[in-house]
Amino acid sequence: MGLYPYADRYPVAREMPHHGRSRDEVLAEIREMSTAEDAVAHEGRISGSIYSGDEEHYAFLNEVFGHYSHANVIQRDMYPSATRFEAEIIAMTAGLMHAPDPIGVLTSGGTESLMNPLLAYREWGRERGITEPNVVLPETAHPALHKGAHYFGIEMRVAEVTDRYVADMDSVRSLVDDRTIALVGSAGTYPHGLVDPIGELSDLAVERGVNLHVDGCLGGFVLCWAEELGVDAPVFDFRLPGVTSISADTHKYGFGLKGSSVLLYRTAEMRRRQYFIMPDWSGGNYTSPGMSGSRSGGIIAAAWAAMVTLGREGYLAIAADIFRTAARLREVIGEHPELRVLGEPTFNVAFAAATAEQSGGEPIDIFHVNDALAAKRWRMNGLQHPPALHFCVTRPNTAPGVIDQFAADLHEAVGYARERRGTSPRSGATYGAGGASIPREKVAAGIAGWLDATHALPPA
Secondary structure, three states: OOOOOOOOOOOOOOOOOOOOOOHHHHHHHHHHHHHHHHHHHHOOOEOOOOOOOOHHHHHHHHHHHHHHOOOEOOOOOOOOHHHHHHHHHHHHHHHHOOOOOOOEEEEOOHHHHHHHHHHHHHHHHHHOOOOOOEEEEEOOOOHHHHHHHHHHOOEEEEEOEOOOOOEOHHHHHHHOOOOEEEEEEEEOOOOOOOEOOHHHHHHHHHHHOOEEEEEOOOOHHHHOOOOOOOOOOOOOOOOOOOOOEEEEOOOOOOOOOOOOEEEEEOOHHHHHOOOEEEOOOOOOOEEEOOOOOOOEHHHHHHHHHHHHHHHHHHHHHHHHHHHHHHHHHHHHHHOOOOEEEOOOOOOEEEEEEOOHHHHOOOOOOHHHHHHHHHHOOOEOEEEOOOOEEEEEOOHHHHOOOHHHHHHHHHHHHHHHHHHOOOOOOOOOOOOOOOOOOOOHHHHHHHHHHHHHHOOOOOOO
């Protein structure tokens, strides 16, 4: 659709209209755009992004949201129901993560749930005289952690990963020193859907007397069901003594509306370190539990409603379908000697081109595979280090026939890539890079330009 979507179909509001448009006209435009944009999601061809896909579930959550869409939960005297919703969401999540006590906060999403503990751990370090703190995390950890470090003045020490794409403990251990305030591990990683060796990270955290955050933003609300379903997945939660905080997104596999996540702490003392309190402001006593001030009551109510209506039974059934579909997906990929699955994923399956040694022939370019899949409306996520794709299995992907169709289309896509060895693909891990190696500063400049464009009007 280009840089200026819909500019050729609908009026462009270059300034506030003098006369307001009719609600029917505006709703018609909204309906047309959302229907067109959701069409491919209903086909089950999207990796990640659309986690539930159940239109009745969405309609119910939208109705719940409507009752609180105008509510700002910072004003608890007006909306005391928010205390009930938040406390119960935290308690339900804490139970799933085997927390000793239901201690946590709700946030606006994974980024805030990863940045807040960095702030708390920085303050923890300052109390111990650490003025130049560092955090040790694997290369596969989410960029929001680096974003938080950038904001809060924390050095990030990046550890290597093993040939199974999880944190290399020798590398982690070599980077820890007396200024380390925390370690980070993922359950599972965004690129490859893998669980870092959280048990070993826990042991190291206890040994060195530092904190350990487990990023379960993506996988927390699906991996927590693995043990009960007999799926082989390592323990990653508060049963490990070194784990001091865990994040898990209710707007992903928690099936809430977008804009909600849970951050749990082992102790209330640690949670308090992320609070902001200003008791001497002329506008009155001011406080907020995290970075957000105003927060939507509708989002919080919808997250609560999703959890209490699905219940353990509902979540277990969906998780079982996801694990089963991901296992079948691994089999489908494994049928092609030109491809290899990265690590041992259970829900988010990453795959790359096999090496010449593995395939017995000249390697294909994985982004040619992506090009061919995209032509059939499949939306995979492009990765780098190594070049790869991932298919993060969500509920729409578990519908009958979806993986069978993917198997057929992947067979054609591999053939397409085989015929185009030595040529440049259209796609890559960075939009427009075509799989080529581009200097980091040029990639960053190009992405900044794209961000500018996403906030810009079309030329007059």
